[in-house]
Amino acid sequence: MDLNFTGTDVCAVNGTQSAPEATYDLVVIGAGPSGITAAIEAAASGASVLLVDENPVSGALMGNDTPLYFGGRMTAATQNTDRMLEVIFMSMPDLEKAMDAGVELLLGTTAWGVYRNGPGVQSLPEQVVGLADAERSWLVGFDRIVLATGARDLAIAFPGWNQPGVMGAAALQMLLSRYGAFSGRRIAILGSHDLALETAILAVAHGLDVAGLVEVRDAPQGDAALINKITSAGIAIYYGQSIAASKGGLDGIESITLTDGTNIACDTVCVAIGLVPSIELVDAMHGPRALDPARGGYIPAGEPNVTAVGLCAGLPDTGFDHVAYRMDWVRAALRVNAPDTIICQCEEVTLADLIGIQPPNYLPRPAAIQARSLDTLLNDGPANPDQIKRLTRSGMGVCQGRRCRDQVAMMLAIESDKPFGTIPLASHRAPVRPLPLKILAEWDEPAAMDAAWDVWFGIPTQWVPVEDIGTEYQDAHREMLYTGMYT
């Protein structure tokens, strides 16, 4: 049985992939105000427009702090998807305007990947967005894409932060303003920049107790008018403080203790130190992005057919250096947090193990590995968060690093005594939202895909056992396992 090369590799990907189910002139990802505006404008000019938004996300995803840091403080109402959908429509009348303008709208639909040809891939039939709802996933083609994915919560660890009731400001605002489904009563807020101040004002407006604001710096950070509103409402701001300890029970946080010993009773700690533009899709599609400390971190650098709008394009530039501010919080956390403070909640990576570059606790730690640390690793080259991920598993969990990736990068900058901007951004990978196998699966794949499918390259000579070469078994092996290949 001779190999007969035909000029075609039947196991190559060429021509095997499915075409998108539909193609639009414009796909807008995120149906917040900016996304809706972009969709309506494009539809008005005659373009075919698809507008998708992942909300309402499932209760299970919210429980995994995806896409925002909900901290388990959503009420049971968030388990009712139909009711959530209704509430979204009621709270956003512009959605109906978009539909009237001819925009195709899909709520509860996640954009989990954007794929196009470029360096390292030329096999895609066309550029596509991967979408998924509660039932299935599919691909749609696009000429242009608008990313209106907003901004996500920034988390910074403190002792006991890994319990219910610790959450982010964007999550709190969503639960209060959109859904009316926040289960806490008394909130301590970290930060005193605009995000923290606005969150406090919103909480008060919803009849909640704000137990105080905690500010790591020695002076208020936000807009003076907002500060006035807070202080005139009788809300204390604790300056030069961070959380030194916390207490909790089955329902989570019950109180926090500041570094000066002040004790604050609360059922919720809202981390309102900052928001991070949601650039997961941009990074996963290898799109250009740039660090802009005044706009909240890495933001899309823009491409002719990829536009970012709203908070995804960056927080409003007020001249405030968000990165420097966050770094101050992380420095304070590094001073206060005990070595056993969990940094990566999904993988239960402690501060000591992160800085020690130690393996997870289900692996042995022989003497040689205990002698290794971030310091010894830095002798070999600058810190790379993806390498730290591989070794410690921080950021490898089901929340996809949303709770720890930013603080880990800042810790690496501080521990290696380098500016934040020199630390590479830990890679984002599709699917940028956790997606069950059965949803992600392409159940009705093209026959060409199955025909080309081999466990590896389908090279017959690669796997003939060495003892069998030149024997009767060689042909039997090829016939049994590689029928039709190369012949």
Added chain:
Amino acid sequence: MSGSEVVIVGGGVTGLSAGWWLAKSGVKVTVLDKFIVGWEASGRNGGGASHYSSPLFDEEQRLWPQMDALLGYPTEHQKGRILIAMTERQWDQYRFIAERHTRLNHPVELLDVKQVQEAVPLAGDNCFGGVHYKFGGHANPQRTVQAYAWALQDLGGKIIQHSPVTGFETAGGKVTAVKTGNATYGCDAVVVAAGPQIPQLMAQLGVDVPLAAARAEMIITEPAPMMPLGGVDGHKIYGRQTLRGNLAYGGGPHEWLDVDADGPAARPSTPLARNLAKRVAELLPKAAHLNVIRSWAGVIENSPDGRPIIDRLTSPDNVVVASMSSVGFGLSPASGHAIRDLVIDGACSFTNIDLLKLSRFDGLEKDWREKRGWMPIA
């Protein structure tokens, strides 16, 4: 060779293992890597360690159970694998493979559906049966690569990262130094284990090494409850349950690429993740609800017959070239040993690796890639 200096080009799993073996023999080793150790295919693969088609198989099997102790760092090596048939055709094929193992005295056992489910509780009753390999296994590629690198350093070897090799200095029929952008490293011998970049590097020495690069992809799920047997293949996919519980799976069509001298420009994954997800959900139906949390791609090279090239050149005669032809991770304990032997003794001490000689491609047609259809998409 004790006290001599060997420069290894490429800090992947093959180069690092070779460096570790050489350092154990008292050689002064310097590994040069273009970026970070194990950043390409060595850290982006299925972690399988059961390569019975290779002349290095016996040594692979002998070494893996000892690697944690030998290296001093955990590799997450786990013994045994299972091949689960999801179609009648696969069941015929897998039993054929099982018979072949039995003939060669590799311990295997045929499992019925119930036994498959006992070993692999995430499997369903929709399978035809399984073949349990009581040999082979799997390990964590990223942890293993770092273990080699650290063990090599512990023996006095040097790892120079972020240093792409730009060329060689030669004199008297030998390579006398390896050059990077910043420095020149004098050497008594060189190992070129630079994966897809081998052809460009070796061309500088006037040696043609026929290799073609391609991209392949994997997906990984959130953790599942630990199964008695984590090395689960079949249904034309390969993968493993990590010791954390995640299911990491690959397989399916590849895309041929051209790789620049400085390595792959990018390693993008594609919607192939969906086709992988389908097959994982079919192979392990009780895992179908698990979230996929990442996908990734790696770039690997293949020789024209898909077998490794491990050879010491005749000119320059102090160069060993090593490409594992897309199957390098699991064989790395043995490939490093073979490379060590070639560098120090000129011949492999533990098995016959004539099959892996570069000279088998003497007279290879110039259009070998075109003939095989191994060309990038235009």
